Amino acid sequence: MSLLSVEGLGIAFGGVRAVHDVGLTVAPGEIVSIIGPNGAGKTTLFNMISGVYLPGAGRVRLDGEDVTGMAPHLLARRGLSRTFQNLQIFPAMSVLENAATGFHLRERGALLADLLALPGARRRSAGALDGARDLLARVGLDRAADREAGELSYGALKRLEIARALATAPRLLLLDEPAAGCNAVETEEIDRLIAGMAQSGIAILLVEHDMKLVMRISTHIVVLDHGEKIAEGDPATVSRHPDVIAAYLGAPVAVEGAAHADG
Structure with a gap:
């Protein structure tokens, strides 16, 4: 059963159609990739799904619930989290502190208790740091926990941002x-x-623009061009699709083994 269902999603800016009638589904344990040339509407589609933009048409359903246009923090509490194309890291904070910031959406303490540093607030803070350490180990950054985030390599910062997203306990x-x-x-x-x-x-x-990565790990691929879906399917099928080759790939891309996840 699909966890995410996107139905006929569309949006226009100043009369220019950015995304039109796009649909897709994602099931638990599935890796669905969206590819297409620059300006194809990929990030715009992401922004509609994650509540940054209000769609002009269509529906977004999470586990059957209509969440179209719902605010990002409310979506996060329902299990939808995201990372961004541009890093959203606090460079002067430690790696551990950055990872711990992702736990705030799971906290339910009173604001006054937090401001006064009452015992419950202190317990929540300690719990967030413990959870952050576990997530840093998961992404291979546990040895860098006490370093300033700004000292990390770009690739390590990408993994740190994923760790912070995982702190919200996402299902999607x-x-x-x-x-x-x-x-x-x-x-x-x-x-x-x-x-x-x-x-x-x-x-x-x-x-993702790295086609080798996409073809290697994806269960299913959706291809956009000029805001419309022009193809979808498993990596082998998409890599041979003539419209995809003409619009984006330029030549068939070799598929390196099966996808990591079951569909």
Whole structure:
């Protein structure tokens, strides 16, 4: 059963149609990738799904509930979290403190208790730090916990942002170009991390330009061009689709093995 269902989603800016009639589904443990040339509408689609933009048409359903246009913090409490194309890191804070900030959406303490540092607030803070340490170990950054985030490599910062998103305990995680700017070694680390999250049952919706990564880990691929879906299917099918080749790939892309997650 699908966790995320997107139906006929569309939006226009100043009369210019950015996304039109796009639909897709993502099930638990599935990795669905959205690809397409620059300006195809990929991040705009992400922004509608994650509540940043209010769609002009269509519906977004999370586990059957209509969440179209719901605020991002409310979606996070329902299990939808995301990363952004541009890093949202606090460089002067420690790596551990950055990871811990993701736990605030799971806290239910009173504001006054937090301001006065009452025992309940202190317990929540300690719990967030313990949880952050576990997440840093999961993304391979436990040894960097006490360093300032601004000292990390770009690839490590990408993994830190994923750790912070995982702090919200997502059932669905939207990853916007997690391997952008990463070298080959860092991309392999991102690859393993995404595969591991899917294997743990998290549904993954991915926007990424690294076609080798996309073809290697995706269960299903959706291709956009000029805001419209022009193809979808498994990696092998999409890599041979003539419209995809003409619009984006330029040539068939080799598919390296099966996807990491079951559909």
